[in-house]
Amino acid sequence: MRRYLRFPLLLLILGFGALLLAGVAAQEFRLFERGWFNVKNWWQPPAAGIALHRYRATLQAQPIEGLNDDVSALTYDPERKTLFTVTNARSELIELSLDGRILRRVALTGFGDPEAVEYVGPGSFVITDERQQRLILVHLDDTTTALDANDAEQLTLGIGLNGNKGFEGLAYDSLGKRLFVAKERDPMVIYEVRGFPSANPEKPYAVHVVQDRERDSRLFVRDLSSLQFDERSGHLLALSDESRLVLELSVEGKPLSTLSLRKGYQGLEKTVPQAEGLAMDEAGTIYLVSEPNLFYVFKPQPD
Template sequence: MSIWIAPRGRLYRLLLLVVLLAAGLFSVSYLHWDDRLFYWAKEQRVGAAEQAQSIWLPGYRAVLQGKPVQGLEDDELSGLTYSAETNTLFTVSGKRPQLIELTLKGEVMRRIDLHGFANPEGVEMLSGGRLAIIDERKRTLTTFKLSALTHSLEFTDLASYDLGFADAGNKGFEGIAWDGRNERVLLGKERGPLGLFSLPFPGEEGAAGTLQPIASGHLFLRDISSLSYDARTGHALVLSDESRLLLEVDEQGEPVSFISLAGGMNGLQRGIAQAEGVTMDAAGNIYIVSEPNLFYVLRKEPASAPPAQAD
């Protein structure tokens, strides 16, 4: 009996083909390329009227990109929220716990030390001038008000709510958004498992409700790093660091539109690595921060408009 052995060159090509096929299948599964293609094709059939009723991310282009937030080179920015009262932005730093107020151009206005916080990952403006911070390691949502003279906050002095998932470790809640229509907080769990949740959240004296999952089985993301809510449409933005995607979902958690944060897409000359915070202002402009200290602005305008470059 004879055994056939493939020639060395043919065997090499066969092994290379197997490796390439395995890598391709892994990429399709890991990065959800099949889902991206499906929803991209679906976007092409959406008419102008339907686009006008949504945020419609394909219409956005980067107009400021990769601007370093001065003085925060050694920090790790995470989370982002817009304050209509002050027309400013707030973000948090997890490496050295701080709450940082920024202008709409990404310039530091003030820093507020967060004493007793372990790993702040998300920040959001609520109703009545309240701010909320998510501490991923402590698994808490903490609320408070700021004054013009506030320069530090003590965790033990603030109202805090246990978000559960005691075994989440470093895969807990990172995204937070305020849904003023329904008086609730929207929360995004990073992964393990990844998911969106709703937490009824009344006035200062009321007790928080029960955390409830939001059906969101079609989120083609590797993780959730930040959330933002658009009161005009009732839709939310879901940011993914690992997938380099920004996704718009409706009130049922179903995808509506998305854009890639890779270089060469949507006016981005370079991809946004480690995107950790997203928010929208009153005019519908989108702001993103990425670790360690980079700042981006996306705006709806003609695609031919050249993006501004950071100094």
């Protein structure tokens, strides 16, 4: 009799173990929160915003010719109507056309591990050094061919230093004078930095760093790779490589809509392999780069 009882008991133990592992995996990948978000949006569509679900890929997986290094981050320059990215294997600031062609390359010296770049004003950009958590303000014009971090204004935050899981994304709110800084993970945080860049470099810095813990807890993604602030709506876009997702957040930090980077969604023929940079222009077009050198364009489509 005991021999017959052991088999059902073993099945019960294995079944319980499988359920436990599935639960842990679901929590790790934030599947419960993401599933509940999808159910709510199906039942009650979100209020007006960027509406990422309406976007479709109009250009996908196009190699950036002449670039073999890993691209990291992306920003849009509204003055020049071009994009800028950085590479960290061979540190460079690279200007791209809106269809992903290299327009010029600017050598970077002393920037450590550059992971993000953000346009903050005409000819002005902030570049992050991921490992040292430095924010470096640089200026360039049509004649700039090289930049040295030692000649630039810098701010070191040093919050929760964690090797190469540091500052991965930047976004700038020009009206609110806020610089959003994304820490990749462990923990995953979006900081708001006020006072850098300074409106008057001649005066002492008065930097204020804020963390919205309630907003960060709503991020049902595994990591943060890039950020984008939409001046029109006041909403924030957060890119996650590991979750293959772009997430729209309201002013209050509430998730509103998503753009999936997986095959079969948003018109994608293949899954975006390693999304690292996100930018948006004034028309709402979204540009995305994926390591090592792939370029994508997404545009909203009529409902």
